[in-house]
Amino acid sequence: MLEVRGLRAGYGQIEILRGIDMQVGAGEIVALLGSNGVGKSTLNNNICGLYRPFAGRILFEGEELTGARPEAIVARGLIQVPEGRRVFPNLSVRENLELGSYCRGKPHRAANLERVVTTFPRLRERLVQKAGTLSGGEQQMLAIGRGLMAEPKLLILDEPSLGLSPLLVEEMFALIQRLNAEGLAILLVEQNVVQSLAIAHRACVLEAGVLAMSGTAAGLAANTDLRRAYLGM
Amino acid sequence: MSPDIIFAGVVNGLMAGGIYVLVATGLTLIYGVLHIINFAHGSLLMLAMYAVFFLFRPPLGLDPYLALPLVTAGAFLMGYVLYRGVIGRLSHGRDENILLITLGLSIVADNVALFLFTGDTQTIGVAYAGNYISLGPALVPLPKLISFGASMLICALLGLFMSQTDMGKAIRAVAKERQGARLVGIDVENIFAVSYGIGIACLGAAACLLMPFFYVSPSSGHVFVLIAFTTVVLGGMGSFGGALAGGLIIGVVESLAGLQFGEQLGQLGIPLVFILILLLRPTGLFGRQ
Incomplete structure (x- = not known):
């Protein structure tokens, strides 16, 4: 549904994303994980047309979205709920x-x-x-x-659990799962690794502008490197 | 002063205030959305007044009130095109650039007007200019009464537009949250141009309502804009209610101070009330922190 190919992007002279490849399929929840400042929001803002990528392509349902205006992207049904x-x-x-x-x-x-x-x-x-x-x-x-x-058609949620109480975070993730069960594809951009992996189908981990890991959520949850880096286990 | 004279002073002040409200509403709308003071406001008002003047003259002989829809629409178009073609293009997204561009536009417009129309003051002689209506003990010139009523009506219509239509809601949304607006698919640049257009359309309407009892010269816009600036700050930057209350207050203060201290010294009334209100409420009457 959403396909990002070799995306390079940043602000002014500074390149933040150094070649990102990722996909979100119909009906999927894909979690995009990573700590603060690795480029998650930069990726979002480029997908949504707020900034123009330096290089690479963004395709949505097979149509070229690279460099399109935000209103054209919204009109196609690719909606971001911003951080x-x-x-x-x-x-x-x-x-x-x-x-x-x-x-x-x-x-x-x-x-x-x-x-x-x-x-x-x-x-x-x-x-x-x-x-x-x-x-x-x-x-x-x-x-x-x-x-x-x-x-x-695809909802991008940027840090939906940020600043919420633990109880509300639970509620939020349950809601995301419910929306997905109704058929909505979701790209979940989160720092909250454990809960995101619990509801996502697939996940990728962004580190310093490149995807360090990607795979099924269950696979990543079992990955010892990831557990050590993000969960301290 | 006897109560009758004070009443008449208040009524006449309110009548004058209607135009101030209209001019200030345009200014406050542009400030609220674009976050800039439109320094071209006075010059564009002056150009609109010349438009009314030339429409009234032969061969067209169009009455200023009949010209109102035409001049208002023309002013909107002018504002929209000016934003799209000049202001937005040259600003490169920086608010302080817009400020300088509008100042530049104002200098150009004033001098072009001086060159084309000379510095002489011009008036239109409408037949009804000398008609008076008595409101209790107050005697009000008919054109002033019409200008007040029409200004209030236009402000009410603008209020409905801003609260009921999608475009109006989008304008208010862009005023406070541009990024959020882009993400729901609002074309923010277009909203900027529309807002600027509406602000200038207010001037077009004001010009039609003014000309039956006022004169035009290349500097006549400044008379109103200084008052409009005062009104906007007094009422609270970007607030419609503030423009309404501020414009009427300034009209009344000007009128009463004129009665008490004479035309010349009475002009002090406006800055005095302005300073007093800002001392008590630094954000203006309806302003927020």
């Missing part, structure tokens, strides 16, 4: 969700909104509240809900 939520603080929860279908999924806006607030009952209670007044966990739900409003 730090990026909800519109001055707009109500309802308006945030409505704008989720600004350029895709507009005909089914009312039905999708109903589905999202059924998935996240907390958002239903706060529909008229300004998004900036929500708690971190609620903002994360809103960001995901806003992404779902665009009827995604």
Whole structure:
């Protein structure tokens, strides 16, 4: 579904990603793991068209997306829920969700909104509240809900568990699994290695701009190098 | 002063405030979305006023109120194209560049106007300019009453547009969270141009409402823009409610201070109230930290 080939990218003169090859298939959860500053968000931002890659290609459902504008990428159904939520603080929860279908999924806006607030009952209670007044966990739900409003084919979740309480993190991973069970392909970008590997089908580990390991989630979970590097075991 | 005179002063101040609100709304919208002060605001108002002036003159003889839809739409288009063609292109994504470009545009526009139209003040003589309407003890010139009513109506329509349409919501979203806006598929550059266009459209409408009772010269935009800057800061940068309250307050202060201290000395009233309000509320009436 999503195919990244030989991607080199960075900011200005500085190259951060030095040749990335990865794929996400239909119906899969792929976990992209790595610690802070290895280039996970750079990869995301290039896939979503916020930056232009230096070299390499990005294909989505066989179509070339390299260098396409963000709105063209959203229109195809490749939706990113960004790190730090990026909800519109001055707009109500309802308006945030409505704008989720600004350029895709507009005909089914009312039905999708109903589905999202059924998935996240907390958002239903706060529909008229300004998004900036929500708690971190609620903002994360809103960001995901806003992404779902665009009827995604592939959802990229960038650090969805960041800043959430352990209980909410559990909930978040259960939700990701549920969305995937309904057929949504997910690229999960996370630092939380254990829980990500528990729900992912496949995973890759990004280290200093290259993929250090990749394979099935179960295989990686059993890998002693990975366990030593990320879990201290 | 007797209560009747104060009442008349307040009414006349509100009437003048309507135009201030309209000009300030355009300025505050552009500030809210683009995070820049549009230094070209006064010059573009002046150009719109000349447009109204020439539309009124033969051969067209178009009444300024009838010209309003045309001039407003033309001003929107002008703002949109100006942003797309000049401001956005030259800014290279840096807000401080936009500031300088709008300042440059203003200098160019003022001098081109001076060259083409000379520095003489021009007025249009509409038949209804001398009509007065009495509101209780206050006597209000008909064009001022119309300018107030129309300004409030336009602000209400703009408020509806911003709160009810997808485009309006997108404009508000871009104002606070550009990255998030890009990720839901909002074309941020287009929103910048539309916002700039709407800001200038407010000036087009203001020009039509002003011309029946005001004059135009290459420097006449500055009269209103200084007041609009004051209004925007007084009300809170980027706040629509602030522009509305600020514009009306300034109109009333100007009018009452003029009554008490005379036209010349009365001008001090605006900066005094401005300083006083900012001392008490440094972010303006409706501003946030």
